[in-house]
Amino acid sequence: MLEKDKLKQLKITATKIRKHIIEEVYHAASGHPGGSLSCTDILTILYFHEMRVDPENPNWPDRDRFVLSKGHCAPALYATLAERGFSPVEELIKFRSIESYLQGHPSMKDVPGVDMSTGSLGQGISASVGMALAGKLDNKDYRVYALLGDGELQEGQVWEALMSAAHYKLDNLTAFLDHNGLQIDGKITEVMSPEPVVDKFKAFGWNVIIIDGHDYDQIINAIETAKKTKGMPTMIVAETTKGKGVSFMENQAGWHGSPPNKEQRDQAIAELDAFLAELEGE
Numbered sequence: 712m713l714e715k716d717k718l719k720q721l722k723i724t725a726t727k728i729r730k731h732i733i734e735e736v737y738h739a740a741s742g743h744p745g746g747s748l749s750c751t752d753i754l755t756i757l758y759f760h761e762m763r764v765d766p767e768n769p770n771w772p773d774r775d776r777f778v779l780s781k782g783h784c785a786p787a788l789y790a791t792l793a794e795r796g797f798s799p800v801e802e803l804i805k806f807r808s809i810e811s812y813l814q815g816h817p818s819m820k821d822v823p824g825v826d827m828s829t830g831s832l833g834q835g836i837s838a839s840v841g842m843a844l845a846g847k848l849d850n851k852d853y854r855v856y857a858l859l860g861d862g863e864l865q866e867g868q869v870w871e872a873l874m875s876a877a878h879y880k881l882d883n884l885t886a887f888l889d890h891n892g893l894q895i896d897g898k899i900t901e902v903m904s905p906e907p908v909v910d911k912f913k914a915f916g917w918n919v920i921i922i923d924g925h926d927y928d929q930i931i932n933a934i935e936t937a938k939k940t941k942g943m944p945t946m947i948v949a950e951t952t953k954g955k956g957v958s959f960m961e962n963q964a965g966w967h968g969s970p971p972n973k974e975q976r977d978q979a980i981a982e983l984d985a986f987l988a989e990l991e992g993e
Contacts, residue, residue, distance in 0.1 A: 712928050713927055713928055713931065717760075718927055719990060719993060721755055721756065721759060721760065721927055722927075722990050723987065723990050723991065724755050724759055724794060725751050725752050725755040726956070726983055726986055726987045726990065727790075727794060727987070728751050728754070728755060728787065728790040728791055728794055729748055729751050729790075729955075729956045729957070729983055730980060730983045730984075730987075731786070731789075731790035731793065731794070731800070731803050732744055732747045732748060732751070732786045732787055732790055733957070733971065733976060733979045733980060733983070734803060734804055734976075734980075735786040735789065735790065735803050735804065735806040735807075735813075736786055736806070736970040736971065737970055737971050737973075737976040738804040738805070738806065738808075739806045739807035739808065739970065740970050741807055741815070741968075741970055742785075742786055742806065742807060742815065742968070742970055743783045743784055743785075743786065743967060743968045744786070744954065744957075744960060744966055744969070744970065744971070745891075745893070745953040745954045745960060745963070745964075745966035745967045745968075746781060746783070746784045746787075746860060746889065746891065746953060746967065747784040747785075747786040747787035747790075748787070748953070748954050748955045748956055748957060748960065749889055749891045749924070749951040749952060749953045749954065749955050750781075750784060750787055750858055750887075750889045750924075750949075750951065751787055751790075751791075751955065751956070752924060752925045752927065752930065752951075752955070753858065753887050753889070753924060753930060753949060754787055754788065754791040754858075755791065755927075756927060756930045756931060756934070757777060757856055757934075758777075758791050758792070758794075758795045759794075759795065760931065761775075761931070761934055762774075762775040762777065762854075762856065763775045763853070763854075764795070764824070766795055766796035766797045766823075766824070769797060769823040769824045772851075773851065773852070773853055774853060775853050775854045775855070775856065776826045776827075776839070776842050776853060776854075776855045776856065777826055777855075777856045777857070777858075778826055778827045778829065778835045778836070778838055778839045778842070778855070778856070778857045778858070779817055779825075779827075779829055779835060779857075779858055780829055780832070780833070780834070780835025780836045780839070780857050780858060780859045780860070780863060780886075781829075781832065781835070781858060781859060781860035781863050781889065782816040782817055782828075782829030782830040782831075782832075782835060783815070783816060783830070783968070784858075784860070785806075785813070785814070785815060785816055785817050786806060788817055788825070789803060789806065789813050789817075789822070790803060792822070792823070792824040792825070795824070797822075797823045797824035798822065798823055798824070815830075816828070816829060816830035817829055817830075826842070827839075827842075832860070832862075832863040832866045832869075833863060833866035833867070833868030833869045833872070834868065835857060835858075835859070836857050836859055836863075836868075836869055836872045836873070836886060837868055837869075837871070837872040839855050839856075839857035839872070839884060839886065840872045840875050840876045840879075840881065840884065842855045843855040843876065843879075843881040843883050843884035843944070844879055844881060846883050847879070847881065847883065852883075853883070854883050854884075854885065854938070855881075855883060855884045855885070856884075856885050856886070856887070857884070857885075857886040857887070858886070858887045858889060859886060859887070859888050859889065860888075860889050860894070861888060861889065861890045861891065861892065861894070861899050861905065861908070862893075862894030862895070862899050862902070864888075864899075864905035864908060865899075865902075865903045865905060870915065873912070873915045873916075873917060873944075873946075874915055874916075876916075876917070876944040877915055877916025877917055877943060877944060878916070880942045880943060881943075881944045882940055882941050882942055882943055882944060882945075884944040884945075885934065885937040885938075885944070885945045885947065886944065886945070886946050886947070887924075887946075887947045887949050888908065888946060888947070888948045888949060889924065889949060889951055890908070890924070890948050890949055890950050890951060891951045891952060891953035892953070893953045893962070893963075893964040893967065894964070894967065895964070895967045895968055896964070897964050898964070908948060909921060909948055912946045912948070916943060917943060917944050917945065917946045918937070918940045918943050918944070918945040918946070919945070919946050919948060920933045920936060920937070920945060920946070920947045920948065921947075921948045921950070922947060922948070922949055922950070923949075923950055924949025924950055924951035925951060925952065925955060930947075930949070933945075933947045934947070953966070953967070954966050956982070956983060956986070957979045957982055957983070958982060959975070959978065959979075960979070
């Protein structure tokens with residue numbers, strides 16, 4: 712279990728990341744806040760507690776790798792990388808602007824710390840499998856982490872990648888499913904249901920762990936279990952809330968790809984500032 716001070720600091724960091732997400736999509740007048748907010752806690756644990764990375768040397772060969780397979784949630788990744796020191800925080804409000812390197816989807820050519828360009832759903836997890844296989848062939852001890860959206864599971868390429876990962880016994884690969892239940896057109900079960908996802912992952916030869924994707928101890932324990940699991944990759948099914956941290960965005964499919972207006976931005980920032988003040992006052 713995390714020490715109280717460490718837990719507090721991680722929650723403060725996550726709240727700052729959520730504020731950045733709101734500012735990014737507000738200033739761009741476009742982007743995907745809902746799914747970015749739902750995966751923030753996972754990214755916070757990976758980059759500020761777990762992963763072996765060096766902001767001063769983003770291409771360090773022995774670093775752990777992270778692939779945002781649901782590339783449209785770039786605001787969360789950019790904010791996390793900026794808070795971790797890979798790029799200036801001040802750049803975030805230029806998200807999606809013509810003069811910025813922060814494109815609507817992550818580009819490994821332009822953004823320090825991005826390990827794979829993603830956007831077309833299903834391609835990120837596929838690249839992750841290749842990275843993990845390369846690590847095995849090169850006898851490297853780095854680990855590969857990937858984050859998928861649950862709507863992304865409707866892409867057939869995802870299942871080809873999962874099949875390959877199990878076939879090659881890639882126990883250096885840990886994937887997270889951001890299981891918030893919503894996609895751009897509504898509930899995933901109504902659009903094109905991928906359920907039962909847990910049974911399907913198991914059938915494809917993966918070790919499966921189910922957690923609360925906003926509980927930091929559960930996230931950390933699942934990662935530790937994955938590291939100890941040999942001979943098979945691990946899928947961590949994280950039950951999350953789309954729009955987490957902003958009351959009027961929570962569990963609303965409409966916030967999948969819609970930016971807030973000024974009034975909504977102000978309300979969101981006020982809520983997050985209040986939570987931040989509460990944390991810092993503890």
